[in-house]
Amino acid sequence: MPETTDTRTTAERTLLxxxxxxxxxxxxLGDLTTGDILVTGDRITAVGPDLDDRVSADTEVVQARGMIAVxxxxxxxxxxxxxPLKGLYAHGWTGDDYQSQVFYLREHFRPEDIYDATFSGTVQMLDAGVTGVLDFCHNVMSPEGAEAGLRAHRATGQxxxxxxxxxxxxxxxPEDHAWRLDHVRRLHEEVNTGGDGLLRVGMALGSIEYGSMDRITKEVALARELGLRMSVHQNPPGQIRALHEAGLLDSDIVPAHANxxxxxxxxxxxxxxxxxxxTPEGEFGGxxxxxxxxxxxxxxxxxSLGIDTHARVSIDLFAAMRLTYLLMRNVDATTEREAGRWPLERHxxxxxxxxxxxxxxxxxxAAAALGLGDDLGRLTPGRLADIVLIDTEPYGVALGDPAAHVVLQTTPRDxxxxxxxxxxxxxxGRLTDLDPTEAGAATRRVRERVFAEAAAHGGPVPDLGPVR
Structure with missing residues (x-):
């Protein structure tokens, strides 16, 4: 990894x-056509047209002319x-395809595989401008596996x-469920209470169709006792209503998909x-x-939006935004056509x-979904300084609303x-303290170990190709 020479504590750092x-x-506050953002420690302390008089001699300055800050x-x-399962579900069609081609492999992941996979994924997300994530880890097969995932997140600092x-x-x-509840309680004390705030433990509730409402009720009760955020796969119809009727539905549970x-x-x-x-790419493609x-x-x-699985699509939230916009426009247009309102008119x-x-x-x-709506999601004084700069050069910024440039013109390379x-x-354009080649090596290690393990148990093994 590249070495960093900045020995100041977070609280001592200032950035303009x-x-x-x-x-x-x-x-x-609105948009600033040409503006500055001052960061002190881990928080934004000022946003304005010219903040030179607010900085000290050791303030680090990032010249951002020609860029869009979001x-x-x-x-x-x-x-x-x-x-590491990138592309494995590219030809998938049915739910059974997913189970037989992707999800069965979780039984063959060891803690070191969880670490390497999570490390690789978070490096790629940071490189693509994704500063925060709800990592729905439904591959906790042992306490050591969960702890390996947490170590990887600490290592990358997302x-x-x-x-x-x-x-x-x-x-x-039943005892498989009991140890999970006990482990979550312990990790809450270690991570949420004693950590730096970058990493928190939440809960991915068991899928209702595979478990029981009794189990879900125990999970929600523990999460609310500890103040944990939750998410749940919501695939079959009626499950949001079932949570409501059980007295469990509230804003601290984020259903995923819910189509x-x-x-x-x-x-x-x-x-x-x-x-x-x-997760529009996977849902639409599915x-x-x-x-x-x-x-x-x-x-x-x-x-809010997610990528869901790299087994199907790339780690590119810009692509997800773009598809979401086009899908929503298409839904509107379809409704208009079916009502006989064609050609399209605004109303x-x-x-x-x-x-x-x-x-x-x-x-x-998305910030609200993670329970951080008061701290993230906007570039305003007092909020945590999670910021992305998008380079509009060499081809220039799109005309009109710069938000349109971000959603419709931007890729991770920008x-x-x-x-x-x-x-x-x-x-x-380069990661400062993480090496993409290390992320690639981690992916290869997982593939070699996991597919060898799967083959030993008679499972299907994809062609890993000539690239190693």
Whole structure:
């Protein structure tokens, strides 16, 4: 890894991002066509047109003219342990395909595989401007596996909510559930109480269709006793209503997918201040209904976005934003055509969203989903300094709303600078203290170990190809 020579503590560091187009995502502060962001320690302390008089001699300055500053992107549904399985589900079609081609492999992951996979995934996310993640780790097969995932997040320094998977092996005995509950309690004391705030433990509730509401009730009870954020896969219809009827639904549970949710369930979510994490590339590619995006937005069930699995798509939240925008426009257009309103005309509420709304999904809404709505998601004084600078050169910024440039014109290659908690993690297009080649090596190690283990047990093994 590249060495860092900055020996100052976080509290002693000051950073000035100078001359950027600043999208604060704050309706009162608005955008700054040319603005500065001052960071002291891990917090933003000032945002304005010219802050030179606020800095000291040892302030680190990032010249950001020609760049767009946005809050750090947050992925609210990612399975980091599946990072080395990149492309394995490219030809997948059915749920059975996923079980037989991807998910069965979790039984062959050892703690060192969880570490390497999580390390590789978080390095790639930081490189792509994703400063925060809800890592839905439904591959906790032992206490050591969970702890390995946590160590990897500490090593990379991404802001992470490690959602501890409560779903064990199918058909596992009751004691498998008991040790998970005990382990979550212990990790809460170690990580959430004694940590630096970058890494927190949450809970990935067991899927309702594979378990029971009794088990889910025990999980939610413990999470609320400890103040943990939760997420749950919501695939079959009616599960949001089932959580509500069991007295469990609240804003601290983030359903993922929920494509089958009806309008009544969306109203229940909105009433408690909750939202849904959508993974549009996987959901759309998997044939799910995408009208949920528009319906959730209209209902006030705050949408946020995730990649879900690298086994299917790339770690690219810009692509997810772009597809979400186009899907929502297409839903509107389809509704208009079916009502006989063609060619398209504008009228109140149609089209539903603009690119800035989609950027809010990946920043403002996502921060709320992680329970950090007061600390992240906007570039305003007092908030944590998770910041991404997007380089618009050499081809120039798009005309019109700069948020449209971010959502519709940007790729991870355009991410020039990434700041997490006041620390520069990427600058001039290169990670500062993490080596992408190490992430690639970690991916190869997992593939070699896991597929060898799977082959030894008679499982299918993909062709790893000539590249090693």
């Amino acid at each position: 991002i100078k001359g950027a187009t600043v999208l604060t995502m704050d309706p009162e 809050p750090g992107l947050i992925d609210t549904h990612m399975h980091a342990w599946q990072t 802001r992470a909510l490690f959602a501890y998977g409560m779903l064990g092996s199918f058909g596992a005995p 089958s949710a009806d309008d009544g369930e969306l109203a229940l979510l909105a009433r408690c201040g909750g939202g849904i994490s959508f 044939g799910r209904s995408m009208t949920i995006l528009n319906r959730a937005h209209r209902a006030g069930a705050s949408p 109140p509420g149609v089209p539903l969203v603009q690119p800035r709304d989609i950027l809010a999904y990946a920043t403002v809404n 991410v020039d600078t990434v700041v997490v908690g006041g620390r520069i993690r990427k600058r001039d």
